[in-house]
Amino acid sequence: MSLDSVLDRLDGDRDAALERLFDLLRIPSISTDPEYAGECGRAADWLVEDLKGMGVDASRRDTPGRPMVVGHLPGPDGAPHVLFYGHYDVQPVDPLDLWDRDPFNPALQEGPSGPVIRARGASDDKGQLMTFVEAARAWQAEGGTPCRVTFLFEGEEESGSPSLVPFLKENAEELSADIALICDTGLFDPETPAITTMLRGLLGEEVTITGPSLDLHSGMYGGIAMNPARVLAKVIAALHDEGGRVAVPGFYDGVPELPDAIRAQWAALGFDEGAFLGAVGLADPAGESGRSGLEMIWSRPTCEVNGMISGYTGAGFKTVLPSKASAKISFRLVGEQDPHAIRESFRAMVRGMVPADCEVAFDGHGASHASVMSTDHPAFEAARRALSAEWPNEAAFIGSGGSIPIAGYFRTILGMDSMLIGFGRDDDAIHSPNEKYDLDSFVRGTRSWARVLDAVAGA
């Protein structure tokens, strides 16, 4: 029962591990679309069976939304207790015509920098989730995991996690551990692993403005009837000022300046802003003037339009004056920004811009604070050394622009810190067509978790 034999077993079991991942990727577990609720249940059942097969006491736990999966491995007496979290649900796949293959028919394909696993969920988060499962399986085959392990797999991460908080509260005793391990983040670069210690919060708002009570002919009514698309455009245009700052009143309350030490550490990472933007066809940072690229994506708050629609959007032209216009708008939050206060301020700002003749309705989506991990816990440094042993470069503590509200809930509800360790790359196209996960991420990921379990047991 040694780390080396576990790593050897992972290497020997690679093809079977890939087959298991492909089985999971074939299940279209899209959580935001009610039509796929049954598929989410299928993915949960698949995971329960897989965990049971390696000796985990696992079960499906139904919720008002998609089911949770919970499992337990006892570990040696007195060993540290870790809770591992991942999510089995995935994002929608549209626009489907931009995919080169069926998003739910995974394949190993040769990419420009080596082989990749191509499928929706390959990186976010099924592939990442399975790196831990495979590490635990290898430890089990070699005599047992060195830590006590609780597994928690969620099926609503991509749709605002409505069942998560009640579930954590109702099962707090069962789920509490010494520290949480979360695999839903990325490498700093393909050779540099990272532990994410700073996460932005997320606030989602859907705004619908209604003008006329029905779609009108723009010839007959154009000029006299208020067009809600025009109102919505004015609202969206007012959300940023000329310097790229978000113009919602009070938005920057609780936004801290970056400590000099962290600023220096990030500068040392040598982030290549031009390459980062160039990879997606852009050149100019679009955020607040005077901020570095890493600040824009890790430590500054933002406001983005995630979607908007009004009137006729099919082929050709239709001279309609639309009845409705709507937008999905989200805010990324940092420091002590209060999502509920910002929601109210945003709604008041919008109401103040809508003419008396129009109605505005809001549909609130997720609202989570930012999280900043305390890296004092000795497991952090132990895990950082374990990762450094697996990858070409030393591991780094970094920030992340994305929002993983679970880390905040683990702290507030279960009273434990989280270590966010993941192996995604920037070009994984998560949430986009042709999502992929590098085979190297998967292989080194399984080995990394084997090492981290060993290191945490010894910390």
Add this chain to the structure above:
Amino acid sequence: MSLDSVLDRLDGDRDAALERLFDLLRIPSISTDPEYAGECGRAADWLVEDLKGMGVDASRRDTPGRPMVVGHLPGPDGAPHVLFYGHYDVQPVDPLDLWDRDPFNPALQEGPSGPVIRARGASDDKGQLMTFVEAARAWQAEGGTPCRVTFLFEGEEESGSPSLVPFLKENAEELSADIALICDTGLFDPETPAITTMLRGLLGEEVTITGPSLDLHSGMYGGIAMNPARVLAKVIAALHDEGGRVAVPGFYDGVPELPDAIRAQWAALGFDEGAFLGAVGLADPAGESGRSGLEMIWSRPTCEVNGMISGYTGAGFKTVLPSKASAKISFRLVGEQDPHAIRESFRAMVRGMVPADCEVAFDGHGASHASVMSTDHPAFEAARRALSAEWPNEAAFIGSGGSIPIAGYFRTILGMDSMLIGFGRDDDAIHSPNEKYDLDSFVRGTRSWARVLDAVAGA
């Protein structure tokens, strides 16, 4: 062969006339969507057969787009020659879930102000087109039409009429007449018929702004990557100034002030702005400040967003930073406004607002000048008297906010004036779900055309 016997025949033939109209309404001849090209051909064939059945020398004339239908009735020696124009194509029907019944399964339903014919195209323009066909049929059954009649039915009116100008030019000799009769407009109110003598032109532009080369995760890229929806919103928000004027440079070049005489005539019509807007759930005129409601819809130019889309617009929330944002924007033109100059000025304005990091593409749709008819031709006053005899109130010369480019083409290509006479009502919901045509419009419409043919023959 007298007007009275023709009117009696129309009254006796009413049920069969409705059945014929329903047959035509059952054909989903949506011209803007290539999937329905075959259905447009079916509608053209149906019309050719119907005309032949009443002795018209009719034929289908194929074009690069949807077919035209042309037919001839000789009329008495020396009688005036009229060209009648209507269109058999219809608007798309989405959003389909807002229809109370299948849009292509017409039915006679009881409405709040009497029976209505419910179907896509009932009012725009199949029902209107058939009012003339039925009048001609009745005259034929009573010995022959009192005028020489040429029929021209188009199948691309709702999609910018791309084949119309070439067709008119190639067939100018066959199609030229003393005056054109066009049935694609409305009553002033349910008791007051109208001859429309002032029509706005139309310019359509589709703008697509591309930011990143693929849809991005708004957590990973939000803040640093330019969001094209934000750019598009700024463009749309800049199209109108605070006073409701269109802010495209040079837009008002060639816009005339309304002559005092016309202004007085319109004031006398007693247009009820509150009722007009109230019928569609609005209260406040949204056009240029200081203009009357009739000016806003008849004699002032406008700019409207007909549709816009970006990012994720399905159910739930998706934290995507979209690659593209696009809008369909149209301008209604008056007086001597030059659609081509405005198109160039609009494009230059948009290009000037798009950051270097984004690309903008334009797709130009129809571009037509406004039309103002000369009412000196004696047929105008004769027709006005004929309409006044059929309806409760005297007929009026009015303006129209809609764009019927054909009237301009008839003048410039075929050298003749047009009389725009139609029987639609403001609440017909043309281009919208649950389109209808009042049975009263259809019945009095057929009788009106019987009278107008008689009046024009004697003018």
